[in-house]
Amino acid sequence: MDTPQLIKVTIDGQEVHVPVGTTIMEAARQIGPDVAPPAMCYYKPLKGSGGKCRACLVKVSQGSEKDPRPMPKLVASCITGAQDGMVVENFTSPEVVEARKGVVEFLLLNHPLDCPVCDQAGECHLQDFAFENGVGTTRYEEERRTFEPENLGDNIQLHMNRCVLCYRCVYTADQITDKRVHGVMYRGDHAEISTYINNVIENDFSGNVIDVCPVGALTDKTYRFKSRVWFSKPVDAHRDCDKCCGKVNLWYKGDEVIRVTARKNQWGEVEDFICNSCRFDSKKTADWVIEGPTKVKRASVISANKYPKNEIKKPAFALDYAAHNFKKINDDRPYYKNLKEVKGSEDYKALMEQNAEFFPKETSKK
Amino acid sequence: MAKGIKILTEHINTPGIETFEVYKKSGGYAAVEKVIKKMTPEEVVEEVKKSGVRGRGGAGFPMGMKWSFLAKPEGVPRYLVCNADESEPGTFKDHFLMKSIPHLLIEGMIVSSFALGAHKSFIYVRGELMYVIRILEKAIEEAKAAGYLGKNILGSGYDLELVVQPGGGAYICGEETALLESLEGKRGNPRNKPPFPAVKGLYQSPTVVNNVESIANTPWIINNGGDAYAALGIGRSTGTKLISASGHIKNPGVYEIELGLPVEEFLYSDEFLGGIRDGHHLKAVVAGGSSVPILPANLFLKTANGEDRLMSYESLSDGGFASGTMLGSGGFIAMDETTCIVRNTWNFSRFYHHESCGQCSPCREGTGWMEKVLHRIEHGHGNMRDIDLLVDVAKKIEGNTICPLGDAAAWPVASAIRHFRDEFEWHVKYPKEATMKGAVYVKEEVLV
Numbered sequence: 023m024d025t026p027q028l029i030k031v032t033i034d035g036q037e038v039h040v041p042v043g044t045t046i047m048e049a050a051r052q053i054g055p056d057v058a059p060p061a062m063c064y065y066k067p068l069k070g071s072g073g074k075c076r077a078c079l080v081k082v083s084q085g086s087e088k089d090p091r092p093m094p095k096l097v098a099s100c101i102t103g104a105q106d107g108m109v110v111e112n113f114t115s116p117e118v119v120e121a122r123k124g125v126v127e128f129l130l131l132n133h134p135l136d137c138p139v140c141d142q143a144g145e146c147h148l149q150d151f152a153f154e155n156g157v158g159t160t161r162y163e164e165e166r167r168t169f170e171p172e173n174l175g176d177n178i179q180l181h182m183n184r185c186v187l188c189y190r191c192v193y194t195a196d197q198i199t200d201k202r203v204h205g206v207m208y209r210g211d212h213a214e215i216s217t218y219i220n221n222v223i224e225n226d227f228s229g230n231v232i233d234v235c236p237v238g239a240l241t242d243k244t245y246r247f248k249s250r251v252w253f254s255k256p257v258d259a260h261r262d263c264d265k266c267c268g269k270v271n272l273w274y275k276g277d278e279v280i281r282v283t284a285r286k287n288q289w290g291e292v293e294d295f296i297c298n299s300c301r302f303d304s305k306k307t308a309d310w311v312i313e314g315p316t317k318v319k320r321a322s323v324i325s326a327n328k329y330p331k332n333e334i335k336k337p338a339f340a341l342d343y344a345a346h347n348f349k350k351i352n353d354d355r356p357y358y359k360n361l362k363e364v365k366g367s368e369d370y371k372a373l374m375e376q377n378a379e380f381f382p383k384e385t386s387k388k
Numbered sequence: 389m390a391k392g393i394k395i396l397t398e399h400i401n402t403p404g405i406e407t408f409e410v411y412k413k414s415g416g417y418a419a420v421e422k423v424i425k426k427m428t429p430e431e432v433v434e435e436v437k438k439s440g441v442r443g444r445g446g447a448g449f450p451m452g453m454k455w456s457f458l459a460k461p462e463g464v465p466r467y468l469v470c471n472a473d474e475s476e477p478g479t480f481k482d483h484f485l486m487k488s489i490p491h492l493l494i495e496g497m498i499v500s501s502f503a504l505g506a507h508k509s510f511i512y513v514r515g516e517l518m519y520v521i522r523i524l525e526k527a528i529e530e531a532k533a534a535g536y537l538g539k540n541i542l543g544s545g546y547d548l549e550l551v552v553q554p555g556g557g558a559y560i561c562g563e564e565t566a567l568l569e570s571l572e573g574k575r576g577n578p579r580n581k582p583p584f585p586a587v588k589g590l591y592q593s594p595t596v597v598n599n600v601e602s603i604a605n606t607p608w609i610i611n612n613g614g615d616a617y618a619a620l621g622i623g624r625s626t627g628t629k630l631i632s633a634s635g636h637i638k639n640p641g642v643y644e645i646e647l648g649l650p651v652e653e654f655l656y657s658d659e660f661l662g663g664i665r666d667g668h669h670l671k672a673v674v675a676g677g678s679s680v681p682i683l684p685a686n687l688f689l690k691t692a693n694g695e696d697r698l699m700s701y702e703s704l705s706d707g708g709f710a711s712g713t714m715l716g717s718g719g720f721i722a723m724d725e726t727t728c729i730v731r732n733t734w735n736f737s738r739f740y741h742h743e744s745c746g747q748c749s750p751c752r753e754g755t756g757w758m759e760k761v762l763h764r765i766e767h768g769h770g771n772m773r774d775i776d777l778l779v780d781v782a783k784k785i786e787g788n789t790i791c792p793l794g795d796a797a798a799w800p801v802a803s804a805i806r807h808f809r810d811e812f813e814w815h816v817k818y819p820k821e822a823t824m825k826g827a828v829y830v831k832e833e834v835l836v
Contacts, residue, residue, distance in 0.1 A: 062749075073580040074748050076788050095787040101580045124784030128753040161777055164760040187746060206575065206746070209558070211756040213746030 029106035033057050033080075034114050046099035046110055047078055051289065058289070059112055060122070060151045062129070062236050063188035064100035066291055071193050072100035075129070075186065077151060079121050084109035096121055119155075126156030132167040132211065133237075134183045142238030144251035144323045147290060148186060169214050174204070175222035177229060177243050177302050182214050185239035191215065191231035198295050199227045215239065226265055229301040233284050233292050244302055245273075245281040252326045254280060256316035261309055265297035271316055272307075279305045288319070392659075393620065395608045395628050396601065397644045400488050406523060408530035411491040419607035420498045420536055424544045427610075432503035436606060438614030440626040445471055445562075445599030446677065446717040447792075448701050457586040458504060459594040467595040468501045468509040469571065470603055473555050473562040475514055476677040477739055478719030481630035482600035484642045486513070487520050490527035494550065496603035498536060499610055501548050504596055508549045512567050515557035524552045559743035563791045564597040565589075566745065577747045578791035599717075601630055622648030625700035629715070635722035636670075638662030651697040652689055655722070668724035669835040672808070675704055676716020678736050679796030681803030682729070683713050685836040709803065725835055728828045729811050733804040734762035740797035751794040754785040758801055765812060768819030775812050779805055807834075 028039040031049045034057045040049045048066075050058045059080055064072035072078075078100050082093040087107025096118060099110070112118060130152060137143040169182035187206065192215075195202035204217045217223065223231070231240050254273040261268045273281040282301045284292040304310065318325040364370055374381060394400075404410040411417070423432050437452030458466065470493070474482040486493055493511070501509045513521050528550050531537045539547050553571055555561045561570045565579035568590050589595025605627060609617045618626045625647040634640045637655075639662040645654060655670070656663045664670050670685040689697060692711035697703050705712045723732065741759040746752045758781055761774050782798035789795070805812060814829040815822040822829075 073790060076748050076750055079788060098580070098790075103582075121784065121788055124781075124788070125749060128749045128757075128784070131753045131757060162757065164757070164764075167756075186749065187752065189747075208746070209560070210741060210744040210746045211752050213752070 029104060029108075031104045031108050031110065033110045034112050040104060044104050046080060046082075046097075046102050046104050046108070047072075049104050050099065050110070050112065055288065057112055059099045060147075060155060061100055061289070062147055062151060062186060063190060065188075065190050065193070065234055066289070067295075068190060068193040068197060068234070071188075071190055073098045075188055076125050077122065077129075077155075079118060079125070081111040081115040081118050082108060083111050083115075122155045123157055126152045127160065127162075129186050130156070130160065131162050132183075133186070134166065134168075136184070139247075140181075140184065140238040141241045141246060141251075142184075142235075145290075146238060147236035167211055172216060172220070173222075174217065175224055175228075175243075177298065178223055178232060179241045179243040179246055180215065181239050181241070182216075184237050185215055186237055187213055187215075188236055190234040190236070191240055194230050194234050194295075195223075195228075198230055199225045201225065226297050226299070227295060229298045230284070230292070230295045232301075233286070233295075236290075242281055242283075242301075244305075248280045249273075249275045252323050255328065256318065256324070258285070258313040258316050259310040260313065261300065261304065261311060263297060263300055266300060267294040267296065268300060269294055270296055270300055270310075272310060272312075277307070279307060279310075285316075393628065393646060394644050395617075395620075396485060396489075396492065396604050396630060397642075405489050406487075406491070406527070408491060408527070408534060411489070412534075415611075416491055416607075417495055417531075417534075417536055419610040420495055420502075421542065422610055423499050423502050424542050424546060429503045429505055432499065432610065435609055435614040436503070439605075439609045439617035440614075440624065441602065441605050441609065441617060442625070442701065443599055444601035444605075444629065444717065446476070446679070446714075448715065451598065451602050454586070454598070455504060455596060457584075458596055459587045460505070461594070464593050465508065465591075466504055466506045467590045467593060468497065468504050468506040469564075469567065469590060469595055469597045470497060470509070470511040470600060471562060471564065471567055471597050472511055472513040472517075472600045473567060474600070474717070475516075475557075475559045475562055476679060476717055476719055477736065478632065478634060478674060478721045479677045479717045480632045480634075481642050481718055483514075483517060483520065484632070485600060485604060485630065486517075487523055490520075490523050491531070492604045492607065493524070493600055494527050494531050494537070496606045497550055498531075498541070498548060499606045500596075500598065500603050502546060503606075506596075507547050508551065510571060510590075511550065511552045512561070512571055513552060513554055514562075515555045518554065521552050521554050528552065558745075559739075560745045560791070560793060563793065566791065567597060568595065577745050578793075580790060620646055622698060622700050623702055625702060625715075629699070629718055631699070631718045631720050633661050633720040633722070635720075636665050636668060636724040636727070637722045638665060645699055647698075647700045648703075649699045651699055654699055655689075661720075661722070664722065664724050668726065670722060671725045671727055671830070671835055672723045672729060674719070674721040674723075674800075675713045677719030678721075678739065679792075679799060680714040680716040681709055681712075681799045682733075682807065683711075683803070684807045684834040686834055687711050687807070688713075689836055709799070710806075713803070725830045726826075726828055728766075729804055729808040730762070730766050730815050730822075733801055734759065734766045736800045737762050737797065740793065744793060744797070745791075748790045748794070750785045751789045751797065754781050754794070755797045757781055758797070762801070765815050766822075768815070768823040770812075770816040770819070772813070772816055775805060775809065775816070778802075 027041050031038055033050045036053050038049050038053050059078035062075035062077045079096040080099045084090045086105030172180055174180050203221045206213050207216045232242050254275045257272045259272045271283050271285055272279050284296045399405050399414045433455050441451045442448045497509055558576050560566045561576040563578050566576040570576035585595045620627050628644050628646050631643045654660045672682055672684050673688040674682050692707045701715045704715045737759040741755040744751045744755045764770050782802040785794045786798040811829045821827055
């Protein structure tokens with residue numbers, strides 16, 4: 023006899039048996055990353071998170087065994103409980119794919135897209151989400167929304183322009199630390215993470231807001247502009263800590279520990295929250311017991327240069343294809359051709375003189 | 389039943405009706421005495437169920453059904469919350485009701501609280517209406533002094549405390565779960581559903597949230613019986629409804645109509661709106677507050693099948709969103725041919741942009757986007773592809789948000805483009821003419 027507590031859920035044609043009370047998201051994660059819906063705000067270790075970003079919308083084409091009617095709207099899988107006999111369409115439903123494209127577009131509307139200078143680039147959930155589910159262009163022609171910069175203290179850097187308002191850092195401060203000093207202010211598209219008033223986030227576990235942030239809105243100030251993520255090498259390490267579990271990832275650049283973070287599972291969720299003295303104050307190899315290199319997913323950009331050469335299979339067909347197409351590029355682009363002509367013309371010179379204040383003189387260049 | 393029956397506004401013109409004595413003299417508080425002395429809570433719920441009264445806040449969900457969903461676990465308090473956070477553009481019926489005849493709401497609250505077994509009930513009033521809050525508080529004091537509120541009401545052993553809570557003036561707090569959050573003293577963000585308030589509402593206890601007008605109907609239902617109420621109206625739209633009429637009509641104001649009244653009679657008879665102002669023609673109508681789809685005049689007066697439209701939930705939504713609209717909260721806005729639909733849509737969109745709570749991404753980003761694009765079209769910087777862009781954005785917001793504000797923001801835009809697309813195109817094609825003061829594109833065949 024089957025154990026009566028387990029219920030059967032079908033997601034994208036794959037069946038899974040889960041305990042009563044499991045959400046669709048958790049059931050899908052049990053099957054594997056191929057069917058798990060993306061999540062920008064849902065964070066399993068944080069109670070009450072989820073439902074806000076709408077990235078995990080799925081279609082329920084059969085409510086349950088007893089009541090097989092489909093749900094009228096797309097539902098957020100992270101907060102919707104699975105029912106026995108439920109049939110869920112995720113990546114197989116064109117409706118869901120279309121809605122998700124919309125969510126990507128909405129999240130990127132006012133995002134500054136400053137990935138080239140963002141410390142989160144390479145481990146950013148928004149990058150992954152947009153790359154996997156979005157389209158490459160935007161239809162937004164208006165000016166992007168910006169916020170006044172705010173100082174949250176010596177350890178945490180806030181870039182409000184990048185924020186997607188997932189509320190994770192608010193839940194973290196509520197559930198991990200004693201006193202929350204930051205929160206969401208204002209409403210609508212002017213809602214922002216902020217403190218009241220110009221306060222500093224300072225307590226033993228405040229650094230965890232950096233780990234939970236899916237984008238580069240909250241980053242490590244001590245690591246700021248030190249390195250790109252994929253140039254540093256993650257190593258598992260631990261130490262005796264009287265405040266936390268002391269299990270961390272050390273990020274090496276050469277022999278130097280440039281950053282300490284909590285360990286994350288395959289969904290990018292922190293396994294154990296760590297304290298600030300581990301994160302910010304113990305940046306010597308001598309402080310730690312090294313366990314060995316962290317396993318990095320092959321698909322992640324962080325894995326660049328971290329696999330031995332004999333393990334890397336070069337995709338020969340792709341290289342051939344690239345080489346073949348490279349030959350086809352015609353570099354007689356009119357711009358290059360005419361540039362000299364244009365620069366020599368009287369009109370150009372007159373224009374440059376008129377606006378001389380905006381252009382440094384060529385002679386001053388070295 | 390006699391035509392023109394008034395349930396809520398019967399005594400509204402009696403001088404001094406806002407005082408306890410006059411209200412009592414004109415038959416007030418009889419329902420409280422009846423339920424407390426002669427009825428059980430279950431019987432009251434049964435009467436309301438029989439009446440078929442539907443929620444007057446906009447969604448039109450049957451009130452008796454909502455009451456019967458209320459979970460009743462042992463040892464957990466239950467709450468009744470009255471939603472008086474009326475802030476939909478075009479709707480002002482609750483405001484009018486509360487300031488003119490506050491005791492009707494108080495009486496309804498006592499009856500409803502008794503039916504639900506609530507010992508503490510809240511009236512969440514929109515923060516802008518400070519003077520109405522004072523009127524309500526005075527009415528509560530009077531009712532308390534007369535023994536209809538407080539401990540041991542009329543010697544029956546039933547206690548009820550009534551609290552008036554001012555809101556902070558946010559449209560989103562009219563959404564029931566955001567209202568509960570706000571009432572708990574938190575940021576007014578709508579909650580994820582399920583659990584619904586009937587299971588976990590205020591302070592994680594079972595809660596019923598009802599509109600002012602819905603609750604104000606209960607005393608009459610108790611006095612005259614649910615069947616008498618169900619005999620009014622038409623089909624599943626029973627009883628009467630308050631309509632707050634505004635716009636280019638001769639007699640704007642709040643009207644109580646029996647549901648099923650023909651739209652044409654409501655619009656043109658002197659008893660009601662008195663028709664469109666002289667020398668002008670009706671162009672478009674927003675039938676139920678700014679969030680319902682806008683309809684051109686010809687489609688509003690007759691359905692797509694050529695039948696006469698009636699003021700009822702079913703008739704107004706006849707034809708779905710392709711050629712219908714919704715009764716909503718009864719905010720009736722009539723527009724004549726001097727109204728620019730693009731400007732009007734932009735104005736609505738600006739409102740929803742301003743009032744979005746910013747919790748879920750489609751609504752937070754989408755409302756602002758739509759407003760900016762509409763602003764551009766209205767001011768002569770539009771592009772043909774912007775019109776399709778608006779339709780697409782509206783489609784991507786609709787149904788994908790936590791609360792209905794996303795739908796409410798998307799419907800007016802989508803419907804305006806559906807019915808008045810040529811007007812948008814005219815704005816794009818002839819920006820100079822369109823931005824001239826008072827210039828409006830008029831298509832003769834929509835006018836009535």
